[in-house]
Amino acid sequence: MEEKIINRENLNKLCRDIIDGGNILIAPGKTEYTVIKDTSEIILDAGSKPTKASYKNYAFPKAEPVIYYKKDKNDIELIDIDIKGKKTVILGAKPCDSNSFDILSKVFNWDYKDDFFNMRVKNFIVIGMMCEFADKYCFCTSVGLSPVSEKGSDIFLIPLDENNFAVRIITDKGKEFMESYGKYLTEGNPEKAKAKTEAGKSSAKMPEKVFNSEEVRKWLGKNFEHPFWDGIGDVCLSCAQCAFVCPVCHCFDIVDEDYSYEEGRRMKNWDGCQFGHFTLHASGHNPRDIQGKRYRQRINHKFKYYVDKFGEILCTGCGRCSRGCPVSIDIKEIVSDTVKN
Amino acid sequence: MDELRNHVKEMLANGTVAAVIGYKEAGSPMRTKPVIITAPEEAILLVFNEYCLNNLAVYLTKARVKNLARVNGTIKKLGIVAKPCDVHAVIALIQESQLKREDVYIISFNCNGVVKDYGETLTGETIASKCLHCDARQPLYHDKVFGELKDLPASPDEELAKIKSFDDMTSQERFEYFKNEFDKCIKCYACRAACPMCYCTQCITDKTIPRWVESSAHGRGNFSWNLIRAFHLSARCVGCGECERACPMDIPLSLINRKMLEVAKNDFAYLSGRNLETPTLVGSFDVKDKEEFIL
Amino acid sequence: MTEEKWEPKVVAFVCNWCTYTGADLAGTSRLKYPANMKMIRVMCSGGIDPVFIIKAFERGADGVLISGCHPGDCHYNAGNFHARRRWTMFHQLLEYLGIDKNRLQFSWVSASEGKKFVDVVSKVVNDVRELGPFKGYKELNSEFTAVVNGLKQEVNKAEAVNG
Numbered sequence A: 001m002e003e004k005i006i007n008r009e010n011l012n013k014l015c016r017d018i019i020d021g022g023n024i025l026i027a028p029g030k031t032e033y034t035v036i037k038d039t040s041e042i043i044l045d046a047g048s049k050p051t052k053a054s055y056k057n058y059a060f061p062k063a064e065p066v067i068y069y070k071k072d073k074n075d076i077e078l079i080d081i082d083i084k085g086k087k088t089v090i091l092g093a094k095p096c097d098s099n100s101f102d103i104l105s106k107v108f109n110w111d112y113k114d115d116f117f118n119m120r121v122k123n124f125i126v127i128g129m130m131c132e133f134a135d136k137y138c139f140c141t142s143v144g145l146s147p148v149s150e151k152g153s154d155i156f157l158i159p160l161d162e163n164n165f166a167v168r169i170i171t172d173k174g175k176e177f178m179e180s181y182g183k184y185l186t187e188g189n190p191e192k193a194k195a196k197t198e199a200g201k202s203s204a205k206m207p208e209k210v211f212n213s214e215e216v217r218k219w220l221g222k223n224f225e226h227p228f229w230d231g232i233g234d235v236c237l238s239c240a241q242c243a244f245v246c247p248v249c250h251c252f253d254i255v256d257e258d259y260s261y262e263e264g265r266r267m268k269n270w271d272g273c274q275f276g277h278f279t280l281h282a283s284g285h286n287p288r289d290i291q292g293k294r295y296r297q298r299i300n301h302k303f304k305y306y307v308d309k310f311g312e313i314l315c316t317g318c319g320r321c322s323r324g325c326p327v328s329i330d331i332k333e334i335v336s337d338t339v340k341n
Numbered sequence B: 001m002d003e004l005r006n007h008v009k010e011m012l013a014n015g016t017v018a019a020v021i022g023y024k025e026a027g028s029p030m031r032t033k034p035v036i037i038t039a040p041e042e043a044i045l046l047v048f049n050e051y052c053l054n055n056l057a058v059y060l061t062k063a064r065v066k067n068l069a070r071v072n073g074t075i076k077k078l079g080i081v082a083k084p085c086d087v088h089a090v091i092a093l094i095q096e097s098q099l100k101r102e103d104v105y106i107i108s109f110n111c112n113g114v115v116k117d118y119g120e121t122l123t124g125e126t127i128a129s130k131c132l133h134c135d136a137r138q139p140l141y142h143d144k145v146f147g148e149l150k151d152l153p154a155s156p157d158e159e160l161a162k163i164k165s166f167d168d169m170t171s172q173e174r175f176e177y178f179k180n181e182f183d184k185c186i187k188c189y190a191c192r193a194a195c196p197m198c199y200c201t202q203c204i205t206d207k208t209i210p211r212w213v214e215s216s217a218h219g220r221g222n223f224s225w226n227l228i229r230a231f232h233l234s235a236r237c238v239g240c241g242e243c244e245r246a247c248p249m250d251i252p253l254s255l256i257n258r259k260m261l262e263v264a265k266n267d268f269a270y271l272s273g274r275n276l277e278t279p280t281l282v283g284s285f286d287v288k289d290k291e292e293f294i295l
Numbered sequence C: 001m002t003e004e005k006w007e008p009k010v011v012a013f014v015c016n017w018c019t020y021t022g023a024d025l026a027g028t029s030r031l032k033y034p035a036n037m038k039m040i041r042v043m044c045s046g047g048i049d050p051v052f053i054i055k056a057f058e059r060g061a062d063g064v065l066i067s068g069c070h071p072g073d074c075h076y077n078a079g080n081f082h083a084r085r086r087w088t089m090f091h092q093l094l095e096y097l098g099i100d101k102n103r104l105q106f107s108w109v110s111a112s113e114g115k116k117f118v119d120v121v122s123k124v125v126n127d128v129r130e131l132g133p134f135k136g137y138k139e140l141n142s143e144f145t146a147v148v149n150g151l152k153q154e155v156n157k158a159e160a161v162n163g
């Protein structure tokens, strides 16, 4: 692992080079991660609150065509989509976001390999940054991450002072990417960066570990039927805010959309397990007929099924779902409460 | 607060109400969340303050909540803690025959406003914009009322100014503005879920045969969805602002709802959820309704 | 498609009992009206759901006309009174969101008003012609139509080659 230093001015130049090179640059904005057109739009602040929405839509868009079709008398012609994976750089990803594509890759490459996702991820460079935020909804430390976690980042920034960042090159992809920008880097001071991350780990901004995910997994295995779920379900409104802002929720729906009688396309659209219609059968039967069962699914999928199948927790502890929930349902509190029942 | 707790405790204990939908603290004194209580001893959880943002009337049409009122074959009352503006939603639901007046027990407050967002202290800057043009800080209907009216922190009504500013724009500019806002929509339907007046068991956007509103969150699907949502709430919306607050993508839904409130007010002198004796605007007509826009 | 060749597409939703019969009368009286109007007959103006109008715009209409019986003449007594309230709200909503009010127009045309029908249709078509193609709604989906149009050209080329 290499370590260098970059100052803000050079970082700006580097960003300008990325944009001028015809690549896409994405950085946290007010509501969501936005595409940066001018470097003056970049606010790089380790203490900023996580955006309301994650950046998963840059690899797994909220709505995307997967195939076009055209009907001609008796024939149907199918036209493949040409997925153009453009080089995309995410600057300033929080550790609770940077890991998301690694987690998502598991499910998108399990039996069927999702080219749409893979093509885009292949062209991604994730520049993560140490986080100095943490509010009461954060719980990255309970799911095996932390504000200084480099997991998922190709390059990791550590703010050293107002003006300078330590640059850690984590992956080969990151190394290759940085090669052409060597002129903006100066020699690093690994001692200083290490001191900074160590200080971060013991600072008040480090979310407290509130549950043991293995205990939670075991509890979930034994308590499928538990009145605990009904109490949550009665308050939850069955929207999909929580799923749609989550960096690792990945359900989608396939629908055909016609443009005329002859032409149309097949769409892959985000879907969410909290919708009542999500599990509704054509017969009218709904196996998850009440909200309690749907909320149970949400927690089980994240903290049991995904762990059993892929060895990863389907949650990065970012706390987005709780911050945005219209009825203030706090997933951190619920998961910690499971084992107390 | 003690008054509220004691009253609810008494009403639950003497069997006047089967359950009470209220607010409890959510992790901090500056955030609350809905709570549904059925046992008198749980009344101690209840709070009422400027952080009670939810419009709890949304629960009155939920099957499992309604079921709580069915006790041993008789239908009992459901208690609800409602700000005066939330009372409008309860009244509108009664007007639309979703429940009967005698099915609800309304516990309200003389209201001194709420904040825009949790965790802020109530000032002229942080006060919710709906409070700035509130016409009923004392509940129009209630079974019990608490609290004393104080002056609201003053602040300019920026929302109305924004709506007025659209008058000077060309249609194209307005189209552009709303298109860009709607583009952000991710079709999470939190706006629908949070709305007390969105109680349809099957929303038009979920209908697939035929597919009226495209389910995809692309430009066209989003425009159609937001247009239909706004229309279905026209003259029914009570202006509680819950949809906008629930929207994770910060789409200014209130700008549209508020405009439609103004339309109903100007053209029909109608305000939703204010009067139990009158039919709803869209459920009735007057042969003398104006029609100068019709050729 | 060049601008000169562009012809407005207008969809009319008309009620069976008055406007449709009025249009019929215009036809039998050999009155001419612009051919840009695609008429869709519904039983009552009260049954014209605003989603029909949105769908028309989605599918490429440049303008929409809604027409029914005069107040008091509704075959079902009050359908048009209910409709009138809805339209008051709906057309103001559309206008607010940036859809020019001339793109969506309303009229009362009775079974005996063949002449009025022709006048209304001509007015609407002219208004829409002045506004030009309704690019706004169509471009909401441009990436898609671009692909399909491109495809059409490909297909046509292939057909030309294959004879």
Ligand code: SF4
Pocket (backbone or CB within 6 Å): A235, A236, A237, A238, A239, A240, A241, A242, A243, A274, A321, A324, A325, A326, A327, A328, A329
């Ligand atoms: S937990 Fe909150 S955000 Fe998620 S579905 Fe329920 S109400 Fe919506």
Ligand code: SF4
Pocket (backbone or CB within 6 Å): A242, A245, A246, A247, A248, A249, A302, A314, A315, A316, A317, A318, A319, A320, A321, A322, A331
């Ligand atoms: S479940 Fe909630 S806390 Fe966990 S990753 Fe998703 S949004 Fe973040």
Ligand code: SF4
Pocket (backbone or CB within 6 Å): B083, B084, B085, B086, B111, B112, B113, B114, B128, B130, B131, B132, B134, B135, B136, B137
């Ligand atoms: S709108 Fe009126 S009643 Fe509602 S919270 Fe504000 S001041 Fe209270």
Ligand code: SF4
Pocket (backbone or CB within 6 Å): B191, B194, B195, B196, B197, B198, B233, B236, B237, B238, B239, B240, B241, B242, B243, B244, B257
């Ligand atoms: S549309 Fe929005 S403001 Fe109107 S009643 Fe529904 S949630 Fe409240």
Ligand code: SF4
Pocket (backbone or CB within 6 Å): B184, B185, B186, B187, B188, B189, B190, B191, B192, B243, B246, B247, B248, B249, B250, B251
């Ligand atoms: S809450 Fe916002 S993002 Fe979600 S469906 Fe409604 S408008 Fe769209």
